[in-house]
Every structure is written in C-alpha cells, then in structure tokens.
Amino acid sequence: MNPQDADIRWIQPPELGLGGRSYLPLFVEGLTTTFRHLVGRKITVEYPEEPHPMVHPERYRGVHRLNRDEQGRVKCVACFLCATACPAHCIDIVAAESPWPDREKYPQSFTIDLLRCIFCGMCEEACPVDAIELTSLYDLSGKSREEMIFDKEKLLSVYDQTKDREPMRSRGSQPISGTGA
Amino acid sequence: MFPIVVEALVKTVLILGGLMMAAAYLVLVERWIAAWVQDRRGPNRVGIPLTRIRLFGLGQPIADGTKFLFKEEVTPAHVDRPLYFVAPMAAFCAALAVYAVIPFGSVLPASSGVPGEPIRLVLAPGIDVGMIYIFAVGSITVYGVLLGSWASNNKYAFFGGLRSGAQLISYEIPMGLGLLGVVLACGSLRLDQIIAQQAATGLWNAFVQPLGFVVFCVAACAEAERLPFDLPEAEQELVGGYHTEYGGVKLMMYLVTEVIHMVTASFLIAILFLGGWHFWGLTGSGEEVTWLEALIRIAVLLGKVGLLILGFMLIRWSWPRFRFDQLMAMAWRMMLPWGLVNLCLVAVLIEWGGRWAAALGVPVGAIEIPVGWVALVLTWAVTAWADPIATDNTPLPIEPLNQRGIP
Numbered sequence: 001m002n003p004q005d006a007d008i009r010w011i012q013p014p015e016l017g018l019g020g021r022s023y024l025p026l027f028v029e030g031l032t033t034t035f036r037h038l039v040g041r042k043i044t045v046e047y048p049e050e051p052h053p054m055v056h057p058e059r060y061r062g063v064h065r066l067n068r069d070e071q072g073r074v075k076c077v078a079c080f081l082c083a084t085a086c087p088a089h090c091i092d093i094v095a096a097e098s099p100w101p102d103r104e105k106y107p108q109s110f111t112i113d114l115l116r117c118i119f120c121g122m123c124e125e126a127c128p129v130d131a132i133e134l135t136s137l138y139d140l141s142g143k144s145r146e147e148m149i150f151d152k153e154k155l156l157s158v159y160d161q162t163k164d165r166e167p168m169r170s171r172g173s174q175p176i177s178g179t180g181a
Numbered sequence: 182m183f184p185i186v187v188e189a190l191v192k193t194v195l196i197l198g199g200l201m202m203a204a205a206y207l208v209l210v211e212r213w214i215a216a217w218v219q220d221r222r223g224p225n226r227v228g229i230p231l232t233r234i235r236l237f238g239l240g241q242p243i244a245d246g247t248k249f250l251f252k253e254e255v256t257p258a259h260v261d262r263p264l265y266f267v268a269p270m271a272a273f274c275a276a277l278a279v280y281a282v283i284p285f286g287s288v289l290p291a292s293s294g295v296p297g298e299p300i301r302l303v304l305a306p307g308i309d310v311g312m313i314y315i316f317a318v319g320s321i322t323v324y325g326v327l328l329g330s331w332a333s334n335n336k337y338a339f340f341g342g343l344r345s346g347a348q349l350i351s352y353e354i355p356m357g358l359g360l361l362g363v364v365l366a367c368g369s370l371r372l373d374q375i376i377a378q379q380a381a382t383g384l385w386n387a388f389v390q391p392l393g394f395v396v397f398c399v400a401a402c403a404e405a406e407r408l409p410f411d412l413p414e415a416e417q418e419l420v421g422g423y424h425t426e427y428g429g430v431k432l433m434m435y436l437v438t439e440v441i442h443m444v445t446a447s448f449l450i451a452i453l454f455l456g457g458w459h460f461w462g463l464t465g466s467g468e469e470v471t472w473l474e475a476l477i478r479i480a481v482l483l484g485k486v487g488l489l490i491l492g493f494m495l496i497r498w499s500w501p502r503f504r505f506d507q508l509m510a511m512a513w514r515m516m517l518p519w520g521l522v523n524l525c526l527v528a529v530l531i532e533w534g535g536r537w538a539a540a541l542g543v544p545v546g547a548i549e550i551p552v553g554w555v556a557l558v559l560t561w562a563v564t565a566w567a568d569p570i571a572t573d574n575t576p577l578p579i580e581p582l583n584q585r586g587i588p
Contacts, residue, residue: 002578003576003577003578004578010575016568018562018566019565021565021566021568021571022561022562022564023565024561026500027500030499030500031495031496031499033499034218034495034498034499035495037217037218037219037220038214038217038218038495039217040220041220042217042220042221042222043220043221044216044220044222046222
C-alpha cells in the first residue's frame with residue numbers, strides 16, 4: 001500500500017491545545033477516573049455465599065432433567081432422537097414396550113454420562129415430546145465417576161427439584177398418541 | 182563498642198524485618214487496589230491458615246510466599262548458570278543496601294541508649310555522603326537487571342534488559358538534578374540533615390522547588406520501573422521482560438526488589454521534598470525530643486511514605502504505558518532541561534535571594550516560593566508549547582520501484 005495513493009483518505013487526530021499538550025487535563029482525568037472506580041460499586045459475585053444472578057435461567061444449559069407428564073409418568077417415548085443427536089454420545093437408552101396404552105415405547109433405562117456431556121443442548125432440540133430439558137443448575141460436582149452418570153431416577157428427581165422454579169418449556173406438542181398397537 | 186554493635190544489630194533486624202513485611206503486604210495492597218480500581222473485590226479469602234477465619238484476606242501474603250518457596254526451581258538448560266544465579270541476588274542486595282542511610286524516624290530520647298548520645302533512627306548514622314551512597318548503590322540495580330536478562334539467553338528477556346538499562350541510566354540524570362537542587366539548598370548530603378533543615382525553617386522543599394519536586398517524582402517513578410514507566414517488563418510486548426526465565430525464589434527476589442524500589446522512591450521523595458518526619462505543630466523541629474514526639478515523628482514519616490506508595494499504586498492504573506521513544510524523549514528533552522532550570526534557579530536564589538529579601542524587608546521564603554512556582558508554570562507552559570515528546574507518525578511516501586534504481 002502506498003500512502004500516496006489517491007483513494008486513501010488520511011484522518012488526522014484532533015489537534016491538541018496547550019492544555020492537552022501540557023498533560024495536566026489528562027493527568028487529572030486519569031486520576032479522577034481511577035479514584036471514582038476505587039470507591040465505586042463492585043461487580044464481583046462472591047460465589048459460594050452469593051448465588052450467581054442468572055438473568056435468563058431458561059436459556060442456561062445446566063444439568064439435564066427428564067420431564068414427567070400430568071400423571072407423573074416419564075414423558076420420554078424412547079425414540080432415540082436425543083441419543084442420535086448427541087455429539088458426545090453420552091446418552092444411553094434401553095427401550096421397552098410401554099405399559100401404558102397411549103404410547104408404544106418407554107425408556108426402561110435412560111442414562112446420561114455427564115462426564116462426557118458437553119452441555120450443547122442438542123438433545124433438548126431433538127426431543128419431539130419435550131421430555132428432556134436442560135435446567136439452570138450449574139453447581140454440578142461429584143466425588144466419583146459413578147456419581148456423575150445420571151440414571152433415569154436421578155434425572156426424574158432433577159425434574160422434581162426444579163419443576164416449580166423452572167416450568168416445562170413445552171412448545172405445545174403433545175405425546176404422540178398410540179396408533180392402536 | 183558493645184552497645185553500638187547491639188544498636189546496629191537491632192536496627193538491622195528492624196529494617197530488614199520491616200521491609201520484608203512491608204513488601205509482602207504491599208503486594209497484597211497492590212492487588213487490592215488493582216481490584217478495586219477495576220470494580221472487583223480483590224483477594225479477600227485467605228485468613229488464618231487451617232481455619233475458616235478470613236480477616237479480609239490478610240493471610241494472602243503467607244499463601245503467596247509459600248507458593249513461591251515450594252515452587253520447583255527450574256533452571257533452563259540454555260542459561261549462563263553463574264550469572265543466572267547471581268543476578269537476582271545482586272538486584273536484591275543493592276535494593277536493600279540503600280536502607281543503610283535512609284532514616285526511618287528522627288532520634289530516640291537521650292535517656293534511651295548510649296549515655297549522652299541520642300539514638301539516631303538510621304542504620305548508619307553520620308555518613309556524610311549519604312545521597313552519593315544511595316545513588317552509587319542504586320546504580321548497581323541496573324546490573325541485577327542487565328545480568329539477569331543477559332544470563333537468561335532469551336530474546337524477550339534481553340530486550341527487557343536493554344530497555345531497563347537505557348531507562349535507568351537516562352532517568353538517573355534528572356533524578357540527580359532534582360536532588361542537586363535540594364543538596365544545594367540544604368548544604369548537606371546527609372538525609373537527616375536535609376530533614377532537619379526543612380524542619381528548622383518549616384518550609385518543605387516541595388514548596389520552595391516545585392520544579393525539582395516534579396522532576397524527582399517522575400524520575401523516581403521511572404527508576405522504580407512502575408507503570409507508566411514499566412517498559413522493562415511490559416508483559417504485552419516482552420512476555421515477562423528481564424525475568425521471563427526466572428521462577429520460584431529467584432523470581433520472588435526480583436518481585437520483592439521491585440516493591441522495595443517503590444518503597445525507596447517513596448522514602449526519598451518524602452525525605453528530600455516533603456519534610457521527612459516534620460509536620461507543622463505536631464513533631465517539633467529540634468534534636469531534643471520526648472518519647473511521644475519521637476514516636477509521632479516515626480508515624481509521620483511512615484504515614485507520608487504510605488501515602489506516596491498509595492499514589493504510586495493509583496498512578497499505575499491511571500495512565501497507559503509510554504512508548505519507548507516517548508520515554509527517552511521525556512528523560513532527555515523534558516526532565517533534563519527542567520532539572521537544569523531548577524538547579525540554576527536554586528543557585529541564583531541561594532546567592533542573591535537573601536540579599537533581595539533583605540532589600541524588600543520580607544523573609545527569604547516570600548521570595549523563593551513565588552519564584553519557584555512561577556518557574557514551574559512557565560517551564561511547563563514552554564514545554565507544552567514545544568511539545569518535545571510528540572512525533573509525526575505519518576508513513577513516509579514509498580518511491581516507485583524503478584526510481585530506486587532497481588530494475
């Protein structure tokens with residue numbers, strides 16, 4: 001690039017006055033800004049004592065839960081869409097014939113390996129019956145690997161814990177009713 | 182003989198212990214201020230070890246020190262081993278040696294120690310070349326930094342060392358000029374004499390020689406390598422500067438050295454320009470003191486030093502770092518002329534100020550103070566008009582290839 005090119009437009013910084021070149025206004029401005037922040041309000045959240053102020057808990061991708069329907073049954077129909085969508089291959093479902101007349105299958109076991117999970121939320125996107133959702137629980141830790149593998153009971157208990165705080169984000173779809181099987 | 186040895190040993194322990202303690206806690210204060218200025222809370226968790234008592238984070242220095250002590254001492258394979266080990270020690274010792282002549286109070290009452298002689302609160306009392314000693318020993322610090330950077334055998338460390346060498350040597354000249362005005366006015370190189378002279382007249386040198394005060398403060402800040410003058414270890418440009426290759430206790434020595442430099446700079450500014458232990462109506466001014474006065478004097482001096490350190494820490498977060506050419510221009514084109522103007526002014530006032538004051542029938546201070554401040558305003562205005570730091574950063578036109586004789 002040649003600085004003499006005709007199509008280059010040169011922008012000059014504004015000319016400093018005597019005050020600007022004497023550094024005094026800058027000096028004062030810098031110190032007052034620093035001092036204002038020194039005594040100003042702090043934004044640190046002291047985490048274990050103070051909960052983190054979550055602005056949009058419904059958008060947060062924390063621990064999973066398995067939703068229940070109105071009768072307290074697991075909503076999941078064991079269609080394997082979440083397990084297929086999962087990029088980390090952390091969902092393991094064993095399907096069985098449903099004991100209820102309104103659906104064909106239900107998950108006999110539903111296991112999420114949270115050590116492999118990357119909390120991308122694709123399972124939630126894939127689910128046709130809104131059975132799996134990500135909650136805003138973020139303080140997830142365990143003392144052993146086994147503890148971090150969540151089975152169906154644990155995932156349902158996460159729903160029981162969080163259902164009042166975070167209602168189901170149903171998009172209006174109903175469980176696919178049985179086709180006479 | 183024996184009491185003098187004991188006296189010296191007690192003072193040494195006091196100074197060394199106090200300095201190490203101060204260095205540890207100043208690091209904590211520095212981190213607090215850094216956090217507060219950035220709207221954070223800073224370290225406030227570590228309290229008494231093995232308990233849940235927090236004490237606002239006052240246990241942090243213990244944790245920091247322990248971390249450094251237990252770090253693995255890695256010596257990179259490519260370093261010059263002897264120099265690599267000597268360099269941080271040289272820097273550290275040079276920084277500590279300065280405190281032999283820096284008073285940390287006035288005197289203790291005559292009844293306290295050696296019969297007939299009050300204890301002076303300075304490690305080596307009565308050294309007539311005090312300031313020269315400080316400058317001589319202070320210059321050795323450059324060796325610590327240069328040796329460390331050279332021994333590291335690393336480009337970034339070497340750049341940091343080169344910058345540091347140029348900066349420290351350049352700013353020693355304005356620092357010396359700022360000091361010369363004070364020495365000329367007080368007629369002594371001894372720090373306790375300089376304080377005593379300011380206490381006797383009640384006129385601190387900062388009021389009489391504002392120009393020298395500004396020059397000395399800027400130079401002291403640069404000598405301490407504090408932001409905005411911290412180019413030797415500008416981490417955005419040089420990784421860690423001259424201590425890139427250091428770790429563990431050797432790194433801690435360099436870091437403590439930096440803190441001690443800041444404390445030294447604050448002590449020198451307080452003693453040379455802000456009256457040392459003197460405060461009007463609080464400390465008295467003579468050699469005869471009561472115990473209460475002696476303690477107040479220590480508190481006043483340490484209070485001034487503390488405020489100056491606080492100022493250094495606030496300044497750090499207030500301005501961006503200078504570019505290296507601006508740094509050099511500031512030393513040679515601003516601070517050096519300012520120091521010369523101040524020196525000439527002080528010399529003229531010493532020679533004729535008394536006579537003029539007598540002719541006008543006013544005290545000498547009534548002549549010296551207005552002249553000093555008018556000189557400061559005028560010099561500052563002339564500097565702003567000339568703007569010696571400004572550079573034209575417009576790129577030079579590129580000649581077409583065939584005009585440069587290249588086929």
